[in-house]
Amino acid sequence: MPKIEIHRPARAQAARPQAAEGEAPMAPAAPRKRRAKSDPAPSRWSYRMQRMMLTPIYRKAVKIGVPVLLVVLATGGYFASQERRDEVAAVFSDMRNRFETRPEFMLGMMAIDGASESVAEDIREIVPIDFPISSFDLDLVEIQKSVTGLAAVAEAAVRIRPGGVLQVDVREREPVVLWRSYEGLALLDINGVAVGALDRRGARPDLPMIAGDGAEAHVAEALGLIRAAGPLGTRLRGLVRMGERRWDVVLEGGTRILLPETGAVQALERVLALDSAQEMLSRDLAAVDMRLAQRPTLRMNAGAIEEWWRIQEITAKK
Template sequence: MRSLGSARVLTDRLHAAERHDPIMSAPRWREMPRQGAPAQMPPEHFSPPHQRATAEDLHLHAPAFDPQTPEVLPFHAAPDTDFAAGDAGAGPGAWPQPRWLVEAPDAAANLEDAPARASAEAVTRAAAARRRDDNSLARRHPALARAIARRLGLPDPEAQGAAAPAARRDPAPSRLAYRLQRLWLTPVFRSLTRIGVPVFVVVLGLGLWLGDEGRRADLVGRYEALREAIEARPEFRVERMRITGASAPVDGAIRAMLPVALPASSFDIDLADLRAQIVRLDAVSSVDLAIRNGTIEIAVRERVPAILWRHAGGLEMLDATGHRVATLVGRSNRPDLGLIAGQGAQEAVPEALRLLSVAAPILPQLRGLVRVGERRWDMVLTGDRRLLLPAENPVAALRRVLALDKAEDLLARDFVQVDMRLAERPTVRLTEAAQGEYRRIKALEMQVTH
């Protein structure tokens, strides 16, 4: 059964070859005897005698054959069909007889109608056998495979096998592709590609568009018109000014600083610049500005005068930090404020205020404080009397003088100055009249003693 099935398939193969090969369709092929010596074929169609296969080592099976498409496929070796060497008397160029032609002559007699009897089982078996590359005829007997391929008009199997590896594509990337891939892995290059290139394109486009002078002028004109239309809207108009916490002179000075006349647009009033101008006023300590409901509101906190400073240029009012508040025309205008004088007195205002606070019991006799050498104070009393205070801890020295006055009525004496610069040795300097009276009393005491 195996030989008969293979015979049918090979018969189909032979008929397909006859339709495509004029040599195999010749009458002498059909008249080839079933047994004995086969018909002699031209030697150029066969391999040399020493390359021909024998019955022991050559096995063939027919390829798959589709009756609808007469396509001829190459032969492969199979264990179910083989060739016999033919009669012993065959010549050196004899065609080897298939064993099935010897064992089954009835199959060769029905060559004309063999294609019609091809079964599905034979086609399936042939397709499975064709996939056995390890037993293929092209691998075991290349010379015979070339001869059969030339006879059937098929391409050379060795040529196909040699050309196949050359057609394979090298999967490795090219040198340029490799370098581009490595370059793309760097963060700087990716950032430059994703951000730098689009930004450059946009800037380049804007530069080219704005390169025309007419376009620039039109753009500026449109911007100015839009700005003026927005600034002239009623919700941005300022019609009134309200100032709180300022004296009359400061109020008038602030109103004179307003850059525009009301009503005006709020865009024309620079609040930061106006605040800086108001703060520069000596009488103003701080100021808050805001625009609400068409009104500019200014809250002013003025400096409070704490002391008077007399210098060569006149009389100035200073606050507790020594900052100038205003110029005073006369001492009588602010008799409630203490007076300081001397070079550098304005720099020691806090210390002068502490001394004036301690000297409250003698304020009716106090005329003022004089800064000496920019390092210490002299307290001036009525009658041109002076209390010379030390540079270090003058408040304690003043308290000691007040204690002596309370105990011995020191300040009621006829003296010129009380020197407290040396705490361990206070010195009192008397007037000329007091000194004469003191000598007279001492002389009387001496006469009475003698």
């Protein structure tokens, strides 16, 4: 079998420049160095910083906390000096004084509506204000408490009215009865609160009279009895609280109607019905005892008893 030869073409060599005659041959070119590729992954510290910045709390602390801390430090350093603090305080005090003493904030007078002359004088005594004064220097709530603390005042409203006027609106307590006690005569309202004092009964003849210990705590009950005793007219002198438990109705001439602890109005109405039918209260009686509803008792005066015995003796002789 014949031998087959394969001829491979020679590799083309790069043409090198030939050195000119008389020149030294050129040195071969040095091989080119390869550049090291940079690692795209972050470093450990860079990774940790990035993770921390992604945390909301840390991000807010850096963006807000650090500036605030710097401001606090700067402010604390500035106000570390007492002289600087005094200067700043004086500036703010002067600014506040100029603002509070502006004409629109100044008050020149106090007006009191709804109060009698005596109550108005009492209000001016307990609220001593030296006008003109700034409205910022007044405590309206405290003034209202002082005014309502008066015995004769039921309600009070304090406000600042346009024109520089301190307005005080008052609703006085309305006296409904006279209360006679060891201390004298006092005017009481429906709640038993003392409104004022009187020197004599004739100063308020339009008001009914009550007396006795504890009577001031039962004014509403007394008024109910007084309304029920309306048919008595001017014969009614007043009510007396007995033992702080019940009432006695006092009539002209000293006659008394002794009422029970409970059902006093009904017992009084029974007495008035008997008086309307038989004129019982027009007789010489000392008391009508209604404390026992099943057994009402009449008590005659001493003179009536003597007259009765005299009549009995005359009748017996006949």
